[in-house]
Amino acid sequence: MESLLISGDQLKVDDVVAVAFGRPVALDPAVLPGMERSRAAVERLVAEGRVVYGITTGFGRFKDRLISPDEVRQLQLNLVRSHAVGVGPDLPETAVRAMMLARANTLALGYSGARPAIVRLLLDMLNAGLTPRIPAQGSLGASGDLAPLAHLALVVIGEGEARLNGRLMPGGEALAAAGLRPIALEAKEGLALLNGTAQMVGMGALLVRRAVNLALTADVVACLSLEALHGTDRAYDARVHALRPHPRQINCADFLRRGLAGSRFLRADDPNNVQDAYTLRCVPQVHGAVRDSIAYAQWVIDIELNTVNDNPIIFVDEAGTIDVISAGNFHGEPVALAMDYAALGLTELGNMSERRCARLVDADSNGGVLPMFLTEQGGLQSGLMMAHYSAAALASENKVLAHPSSADTIPTSANVEDHVSMGAAAVRHAGQILEHVETIVGIELLLAAQGVDFRCRAMGLTPAALGEGTAVAYRLLREQVPFLAEDVALYPLIEAARRVVAEGVIKEAVEKRLNLT
Missing domain, CATH: 1.20.200.10 (Fumarase/aspartase (Central domain))
Known part of the structure; x- marks a missing residue:
């Protein structure tokens, strides 16, 4: 089956359904310059010490708490861990795959500051049939689907839980079994993974x-x-x-x-x-x-x-x-x-x-x-x-x-x-x-x-x-x-x-x- 190219601006409902049920995916090379440009901008912002929400500040009510440059990576890691508060029954694997595709497509547009490696890992997980375990409940629908996407992001960093070949296992173990490696999040990338409508739009x-x-x-x-x-x-x-x-x-x-x-x-x-x-x-x-x-x-x-x-x-x-x-x-x-x-x-x-x-x-x-x-x-x-x-x-x-x-x-x-x-x-x-x-x-x-x-x-x-x-x-x-x-x-x-x-x-x-x- 021909891979669906992810470009950020061409996804349709039928594409989501096809990928949810197994169609392979690939990142369109044409999106790389835009993604790299926004990533370089994030790195400049950190290097210059500019005050930017979620990059050099805390989140939500902590928006006025400044974060030093040497803590920005820990900030993103803490964000993912602390926001993984999902409860209730697990989402079906088709729904999780739809979420993963929706998030990858948004990041590919190049306005979120995430490295291409983040999107590639999401697509590699889809192609390997690796799906994070995501509880169905916990999202308020603003700021996006934070809790469910945090469970997705946990697996990206080698934590949480995931299913591979029908078996539930720790996220890092699942990545290794699929021949994939987790990613250490840089500035803005945890927020880029969590802050959006991927659950509601994918489902x-x-x-x-x-x-x-x-x-x-x-x-x-x-x-x-x-x-x-x-x-x-x-x-x-x-x-x-x-x-x-x-x-x-x-x-x-x-x-x-x-x-x-x-x-x-x-x-x-x-x-x-x-x-x-x-x-x-x-x-x-x-x-x-x-x-x-x-x-x-x-x-x-x-x-x-x-x-x-x-x-x-x-x-x-x-x-x-x-x-x-x-x-x-x-x-x-x-x-x-x-x-x-x-x-x-x-x-x-x-x-x-x-x-x-x-x-x-x-x-x-x-x-x-x-x-x-x-x-x-x-x-x-x-x-x-x-x-x-x-x-x-x-x-x-x-x-x-x-x-x-x-x-x-x-x-x-x-x-x-x-x-x-x-x-x-x-x-x-x-x-x-x-x-x-x-x-x-x-x-x-x-x-x-x-x-x-x-x-x-x-x-x-x-x-x-x-x-x-x-x-x-x-x-x-x-x-x-x-x-x-x-x-x-x-x-x-x-x-x-x-x-x-x-x-x-x-x-x-x-x-x-x-x-x-």
């Missing part, structure tokens, strides 16, 4: 890619539910959506029409049943708005991946004049707000799916089109009654998780850092919601396929009479989960359906079938 990139898959898959599953419930696609008419021209609403409606093309399960015009319930009729409006929230998150992440987001920032002009500015690019508010918005959108996606689940199992709600709880022997058999319970439980939990993290703030560092973004928490909560919705949509897929089988019997049809896209989704589910003629333990089947949704096989296969790739 945000992974979340965005999963969310794109989930949104499209939820569209397909909603269509399958429409067929199982003998609904109509009249509400998806292009003329309707042209009159309310939200682009992603229009795109969603177009995708639904294409996915349902050729279906013989849909209801023809019926004067006694002219419209469906909102969770069927309003899929383009709601799912389209969810697509908006995901697209906004991707827009923000694509920008943030290629930013200088630490402090202070070092400018060196053509004449060699140095200007160091203490500012706030480490503040994670753009990412926090975007992740909260995505979390809210995903929650609504789950709410829609859960309500369709309820309609699929409730004969009173679906007009008797399907048997109660999707079983022929109700009473003796409970059928799929309880599958909906799990969907309802997750949808309700999401409503708590969707409370915006960015609406909260808490002052720290003796009130110097008096407003924080909680961006890392926003990403983690959005990730929890996403996982819940993957399961909810998986349950809907399970129920819709069961409903389609009952409709086939009633109408003398086969699943081949489904729409162009829904036939694909039905087939992929049936490869993993059979029609349920009697009660069985459902949890393995729910997990199988969740995997069909989460692993992207429906999205990929439907896009191929509809010539969308």
Whole structure:
């Protein structure tokens, strides 16, 4: 596999996903002059004894404590050790790899004063499959993701813990086993490693890619539910959506029409049943708005991946004049707000799916089109009654998780850092919601396929009479989960359906079938 060149300004969400799952990386030689120029500026600042935050001063509330030139290395070492205060469960290795890539890309821009050797070591660690152990919690999202990045920096200096070939070991031992050597930090380099948005942006990139898959898959599953419930696609008419021209609403409606093309399960015009319930009729409006929230998150992440987001920032002009500015690019508010918005959108996606689940199992709600709880022997058999319970439980939990993290703030560092973004928490909560919705949509897929089988019997049809896209989704589910003629333990089947949704096989296969790739 060709290595991804790290240049500081070209990284995209899909690049982060690829590297998180193993694509090799290399430093673009074109970035070396800029990095070396900012590094030389740091060395000049130290040699001249200039007062510069985090280089010749302490940190946070200690910003007014001067540090002598012979203590600047110890200052950086102390910073890394003292800030490694992460708690909670370990981040997945994919998330750690995404963080490492994001931090390396920022340092490569050449405004942070870090030597190229620092970035090369991060990239070498990625290529060796060496991932620091980073607890998930501890970041306030300003000044950046300090605590988690401190755990990353510990391994850079040969301390902390890391995983190599699936085994957790001391950081220095892991580096040695990978044929790598730790680095002794020079002035500014500890701060350059710690002070930025790498956790929230790296994890945000992974979340965005999963969310794109989930949104499209939820569209397909909603269509399958429409067929199982003998609904109509009249509400998806292009003329309707042209009159309310939200682009992603229009795109969603177009995708639904294409996915349902050729279906013989849909209801023809019926004067006694002219419209469906909102969770069927309003899929383009709601799912389209969810697509908006995901697209906004991707827009923000694509920008943030290629930013200088630490402090202070070092400018060196053509004449060699140095200007160091203490500012706030480490503040994670753009990412926090975007992740909260995505979390809210995903929650609504789950709410829609859960309500369709309820309609699929409730004969009173679906007009008797399907048997109660999707079983022929109700009473003796409970059928799929309880599958909906799990969907309802997750949808309700999401409503708590969707409370915006960015609406909260808490002052720290003796009130110097008096407003924080909680961006890392926003990403983690959005990730929890996403996982819940993957399961909810998986349950809907399970129920819709069961409903389609009952409709086939009633109408003398086969699943081949489904729409162009829904036939694909039905087939992929049936490869993993059979029609349920009697009660069985459902949890393995729910997990199988969740995997069909989460692993992207429906999205990929439907896009191929509809010539969308």
